[in-house]
Amino acid sequence: MHPTNRLETAPPARPLRADAARNREALLAAASAEFAAHGADASVADIARRAGIGKGTVFRHFPTKEHLLGAIVLDRLVTISELGEDLLGAGDAGRALLEFLTAACERVQQLDLSFLLAASPAVLAEPAVSAAQERMFGVVGALVARAQEQGAVRADVTGPDVILLMCAPSHAASPLQDSDPGLWRRYLGVLFDGLRPEGAHPLPHPPPAAPVP
Template sequence: MTTTRPLRADALRNRDRLLAAAEEAFATEGPEASLNEIAKRAGVGPGTLYRHFPTRQALQTAVLKDRIERLCARAEALSGSRAPAEALAEWARVFLVHARTSQGMGGALFLEELEETAGLGVDCHAMIEEAAAAVLGRAQRAGAARSDLSPADFLQLVTGIALTTARDADTGQAERLLGLVLDAVQG
């Protein structure tokens, strides 16, 4: 039986720097960003990158999983610190940014017809829907959101905005559309 030992502190720092550099590179250059350039941005050699992430797919998967975990944690934090309507609106904005910036990478992963949930080891769609359900449900219980709106509906509306405005460098149109959706949600 093999056991996985926890990473040493320096290896963990290198992994975190690689993830940050990869997230930035994928956001600016797309899913085909140079892995050697990512290693260089992280201040490590290519060998270190490949020890942590043996393939481009493994690196993309790790970046996407990290983004989704942060997105879900943000929903929880907002639910605990903001009024229900404010938490819902703020999380919708955070989700919109996520959907707009993750679109190309997520598409690249899913085009590969990967195993369940792109090899992430978790069901990311379910995680996001659960986060949306928590924020939306709280707003619905407070009377700050329509009771007939499902978490899946809400996510589809925001994702639709992300898809239709993805090529717009100016986020003004996306924000305006999200404002209209939020007005309808509070209907």
Template sequence: MTTSDRPTRADAARNRALLLAAAEDEFAERGASASVADIARRAGVAKGTVFRHFPTKEDLVAAIVCGHIAVLAEAARGLADSPDAGAALLEFLTIAADQRQRHDLTFLQSASAGDPRVTEVRDVLHKHLKTLVDRARTSGAIRADITEADVFLMMCAPIHIVENLASPPPLLWQRYLAIIFDGLRTDGAHPLPQPAPVAP
């Protein structure tokens, strides 16, 4: 193989992106039964290319989940210095719900629950989300008894609500996010009946 025949760094990055997208689609359609061969075929690469990037199916699942969590962590980090702390938290929850609406990661998150790589990037998300929640609470934008764990658990709630309908309008989740966020505000707040949970 000559130097010009060898895969470039750009080729490798492109193949990795193709594989992650193809794998996510295959897992969405087939669940755990999705095969490496099917993923390679969908991505338009050789099966060996899959194993060069991801030695096991578990590595592939972890990479998908880590990628999505990293997007949320970066969104939270980027919003941390926003002048309006309440608006920043609402924007983050909007980004999180929109991601969940476009990418159903339920099976993949369950499959990678104990993976240390996923735990590491989730810890980063918790750190940046805590900053958003603390700032919103300190500014009075949200009630004083709301914790980062509360908000973390609410991230996908608007999507879970509309999934009870057979054919919900694409943006109906925004209605329920608005209702949920109003429940976080200080106006008209009543004492909560149970203490906050520990962050997942």
């Protein structure tokens, strides 16, 4: 593959000029909104229009739409991983896991983590994105293990279980998102009660071997 066609989603090696940095920030915000509304079918023209820049500026920062989508996915994964890492030192590990899941669900509610679903295999296989995924999986596993050590989470739940459940509250509430945007919190409460050891029953199926297909 020609080097210029390789997905490069890591931040630029050299600091951007102030105006270029502002353009890039506006571009990522606009692209996030467009991808959230239209998925991978979002057009570069609409992204540029929303950002208030020209299409040429978009392509100077990101040679293809996949490069742009990869940068957004990477940013979201890094953000949620950093939050989890900050919570690993909390004294109450059960509360820390709940805080992490609440923050993750808020991002799903804003359609942030749905970029993982819209991203192509090429985006997800890009080394920076793949490493960020592994980082997030490790953080979730550590949060779950600490909560289990303190007796806050049932022993038969795994990190991959929790990763697959992270989007569930928002997906359950999505039919009523416009009329009741906070409804996902109710289903997060139901989900977290299911993670507690009190009153738990044996699960009828083994855990997944991996967090994502």
